Amino acid sequence: MAMVEALFVEGRIYDLILLVLALEGAFLWGRWRLTGRGPRPSRLIPFLLSGAALVAAARAASLEAAWPWIAGFLACAFAAHIVELHHRWRVRT
Template identity: 50%
Template sequence: MGEFFASGRVADLILLMLALEGVALGTYHRWTGRGIALRRLLPFLLAGAAFALSLRAALTGAGWPLVALPLMGAFGAHLWDIAARWRR
C-alpha cells in the first residue's frame, strides 16, 4: 500500500474517479434533464483534478514549482466556481 501512495498512483486513481464522476453526472443530466449540467460542474472538477496533480507531484518528489502550479490552477478554478455560484 505504501508503494501505491509513494508512486503517485493514488492521484491517478483520484483523476480517474473525477473523470468518471464528470461523465456520469453529465450523462445523467443529458438523459434526464435533471441534476447539474456539466458546464456548471467543470470548475469543481478542474479544481479537484488540479489538486490531484499537485498531490501526485508532491508524492513523487517533484520540485516545488510542479507542486505549486497545479495549486494555482486549483485556486483559479475555485474562484471561477465561486463567481458562477455568486451570480445565481
C-alpha cells in the same frame, strides 16, 4: 495489504483518485444530457477541475517534482475554485 501500500508508495493512489473524478464527471454529464437534471457542464467542469488540480499538486509533491509544477497545479485549482464560487454566488444573488 502490499497492493494498498504500493498505491501510496508509488503515487498511484493519485491516479486512482483522478480516475474516479473523471468517472464522476462523465456520469454527471451523461445524466445531465439524458435527463436535464444535475449540474450543467459549465458548472460541473470548474468543480471537478479544482479537485483534480489539487490531486495533481499532491501527486507532484509526493513525487518530489520541481516547485513550479506544484505551484502551477495549485494556481489552476485556485482559478477553477474562483470560477466555481462565481457561479454559485451568481445563482444565489
